[in-house]
Amino acid sequence: MAAQPKAPLVKPYLQLRKETAERDRGLREKVMTLEEAVTLVNDGDHVALGGCTLSRTPMAMIWALVRARRKNLSVSRSITSSEGEIMLASGACNHIVTSWFSQGIVWGVSRVMRHYTEKKLARFDEWSHMSLGMRFRAGAMGIPFMPTRSMLGSDVGRMRDSEVKKITCPFTGEDLLLLPALNPDVALIHVQRADPYGNAQMDGLQFMDIDIAMAAKRVILTTERIITNDQIRRTPDQTRIPFFTVDAVVEVPFGCAPHECYGMYEPFFDHLDKYAERNKGDVVKAMAAYLGEYYYEAKGWPDYLNKIGMSEVLDAARRGRSVFND
């Protein structure tokens, strides 16, 4: 790898302001295809993912990045599931920043994660859940750090020694830990509804998505459906991400498959079970075969869903809507 100038841990404030000032913040349409949105992500970028574990994972955008053979991305997410395995195995990512990384508790310890981290093919930087959230929040607030009382005294904190600072509070004399702001190059966020300008409404759990959108230099929004700006203006209290933080809006139904999108579909459990089963042997071979079948050979996102299968799609949707049964 060619030597690259080492970026500072925390983005200098004037640079952050300059980058934001240079963005076109006018009320303009940004609707595009997955393939067009891919051009907003460069090799080596720091990409933050919205959602958490199996929820509101921006899978369609990840699928497009893998197909476009993006390389050497650093990827941060609250909790990382099978999308992290896919990004490592495809070579799209060689650095994961997260609090927890495995497909999910019911499938045990990820053998893909183990392969890439234990063989040192990829970095896995572990932060506590709250600490990662506070890093995005500091980034969203335009301040260089956030003080917390977590991660003190543990080896999770010790492992991050070069990135955190323990201080004595100037008011109380207590120990506090300072967490560096995280301002990603790109945020990938999937929502239930957005207008063509990028005003995004999300139902259910919000995870770290709002802070990620505010902190990032660019935001790619994928959405189950595009609604009109008039519809947004009828319920502005439901809008969680404002249009001027957003650079691309892509309409992708079932854009989290095989993960879930609140109120629309639950995880595709059969597919995820089969996926986990495949990874019980040689994970490199198994993942190459999976990527070939579902990623590289699919003619488009609808064909990817075809390969997963209509019965799974319908079953996930039936379960997804069941939240409204109460």
Next chain:
Amino acid sequence: MTKEGAAKPYTASELLAVMAARLLRDGQVVFAGVGIPLLAATLAQRSHAPKLTILFEGGVIGPFIVPGQLPPSTNEQRCTRRANMVLPIADVLLLLQRGYVDVGFMGGAQIDRFGNLNSSFIGSTDNPTIRLPGTGGGNDISSLTQMIVAMKHEKRRFVPDVDFITSPGWIKGGKSREQRGLPTGGMWRVVTDLAVMGFDDERREMKVLALHPGVELAQVQQNTGFNLLADKNLEHTEPPMRAELDVLRDLDPQRLYTA
């Protein structure tokens, strides 16, 4: 579990869930993981603690779980059923820092005599034998509130010193937790399929408080990789009641977490 005697009318996981549920009190705010902690907290709600509130790190305040629809993690829509509020991850975790949470309740992969938990590395950090999934919210919860851990009692899981402190207990015992910058919280109870353990007030070393039905202290020691203290008023827990087991089987009919 116990080798002698007839088969018990409950599994080790059911025993764990029942014994853990009994430690929770009415009116408490409990930060729970999925699996046994969630089952135990829900069992408590349905028996002696109807005013108990569950929090999930996915950002949920006060959900009720639908029987047979247990969430795969704390972050899916199943976690939000009939909840009072959903909020961002950082904000629900900040409730711990602010002090609104009475008990943090999670499972454990590896624990040591001071109640430190490891879910990050087996072996060294440079060349681990196994890279485990990591902390999730475990580090935050155990840094900021009083903890209950529910886990299987096996020698390989109960080690003198964990390879890596993911979720801090009493660190090195004595006052070391406070001295490292954690003045609140700490490991309160460890519930296993053999016994209930607490920690000595001074040295902060693990101490057996109560033995489950048919279990002897020697058996607990045999399954532990360090010397256990024993309370001088060592008690025996009452076996799980039919009503308690019925609730668990109603919640988890597929036996995802209680097989």
